[in-house]
Amino acid sequence: MRKRVLIASLLIAGLPLIAVSKQKQKESVKEEEVLAVLKSGLDQDPRFAPKLVQDESQKICSKYPSREAMPAKEIQRVMELEAKNIKYPQWGIYWGDWNEGKKLVNSSRGGRFASYGFSDKPTDKGGNCYACHLIEKGVPGGTMGPQLTGYGKRYGITKENMNTPEGLEKLKTVYNIIYNAWSLYPCSSMPRFGYHGALTPEDIINIATFLLHPDSPVNK
Amino acid sequence: MGKKAILLSAVLTSLLGAGFVGYKHAKAQDQELSPEEEIRLVQEFNRMLAEGINPGEIWAEMGKEAFKKYNLDKCDFGLGPGKIEGALAQLPRYFPDAKKVMDLETRIGWCLQQYAGMTPDQVKKFAKECWGKRQCMGEYDAIVMYISMASNGYKINVNLKDPQVKKMYEIGKRIYYTRLGPWDFNCATCHAGQKEARIRATRLWSADRPGEAGKAISIFPKYLVRWSQPMTMHYRYAECIRQMRWPTFEPHSDLAVALSTFLYATGNGTEIKVPGIGR
Secondary structure, X not given: OHHHHHHHHHHHHHHHHHHHHHHHHHHOOOHHHHHHHHHHOEOOOOOOHHHHOOOHHHHHHHOOOOHHHOOHHHHHHHHHHHXXXXXXXXXXXXXXXHHXXXXXXXXXXXXXXXXXXXXXXXXXXXOOHXXXXXXXOOOOOOOOOOOOOOHHHHOOOOOOOOOOHHHHHHHHHHHHHHHOHHHOOOOOOOOOOOOOOOOOHHHHHHHHHHHHOOOOHHHO | OHHHHHHHHHHHHHHHHHHHHHHHHOOOOOOOOOHHHHHHHHHHHHHHHHOOOOOOHHHHHHHHHHHHHXXXXXXXXXXOEOOOOOOHHHOOEEEOOOOEEEOHHHHHHHHHHHHOOOOHHHHHHHHOOOOOOOOOOOHHHHHHHHHHHOOOOOEOOOOOOOHHHHHHHHHHHHHHOOXXXXXXXXXXXXXXXXXXXXXXXXXXXXXXXXXXXXXXXXXXXXXXXXXXXXEOHHHHHHHHHHHOOOOOEOOOOXXXXXXXXXXXXXXXXXXXXXXXXXX
């Protein structure tokens, strides 16, 4: 008898708790709903639909306001996923043409495809690097990303060591950052230029060369 | 008042004149001005602002006419039909007649359908008339300016106690952090965090630093020096989204309302000062 009373009182006490937790569930919005509202406000042209499919890393990164707020497990997961998402030029890692890289670094036109009034073309290509980085001395740039002036010098790259395995390894690291920043800095603000195909492997090797080559104005 | 109107129209005439000359040199709107030219323009407009002249006010004069022309005196912005004083300050809100949460521009769009006989497509075309242009004097921008200026001096007060509004706020907040598209951006890429940062020369406001979101949105529509025309909040969203490499933004969409609800509620308590002025 006593036991029954106890159970009954526990049940009664538990009811409001259940009600509260149900309400909480109701309040927090579902992911599908968020994405549905988001996509309802964008051009429905079916050609753009593939651009708006979230991959697993984007899904993970959307859950946290910053990397500091991410659990270690999630950070690791993104790094694992993205390490697989890197391709290299067909000839392997070798120095490219920094003049070509410079053009891509300077251009702010790449990748935009909204369709009103502007002169952007879908074929425009560029990294818009100056938006976030200071690169060549004296050229104004943003401060969202790290400063890259004298990048090759700071990496210790000289004419003598640039073709040694160590020199090429440094080139490869920078290539990896540009191709897929999230493989080294999960959920970074920097777009995964190579992974999304915004820049080709050849473009990226040229940009890495612009940043590191001893002859490039970045290192003068 | 008369004197001010004369002054304003004088300013406008010179603006359009100067703009026409400039147009020959830069046909595409997004062709950047030289930094020196930009600084000169901003200084000139700062001076105008100090003297109490903002070219954006010209749009309000025009908006007053257009407001009547499109029967918007029948439109209820939340305070009764045709009442616009303080209306912007309490938006977005839930409207039982439309069964939706709406921000100012979405509500204008809805009323244009109800009382001016426009189709949804006509409304969208009307709203986007000046997108991607310069020196464009559109009636839609004028209407938004006229209604917004009637809330000058009022403090933003979005009612988050309304569960419908609260839900839109939550959706807006989640959208703010959704990484999407071929360049992996979300709103927070640029407008969040404690660390101050610049995109090229522009200092970015952050939703995480107190007061900054309110300061940013309370001056919309904002007069833009480089295009010699005002920019409404929905056009601002469209521009952000274009830069984020997402597809073209649809004005008056739920996406717009969700973003407005999140941003205006974050700015609760900030005094509305329209039109703002910017580069």
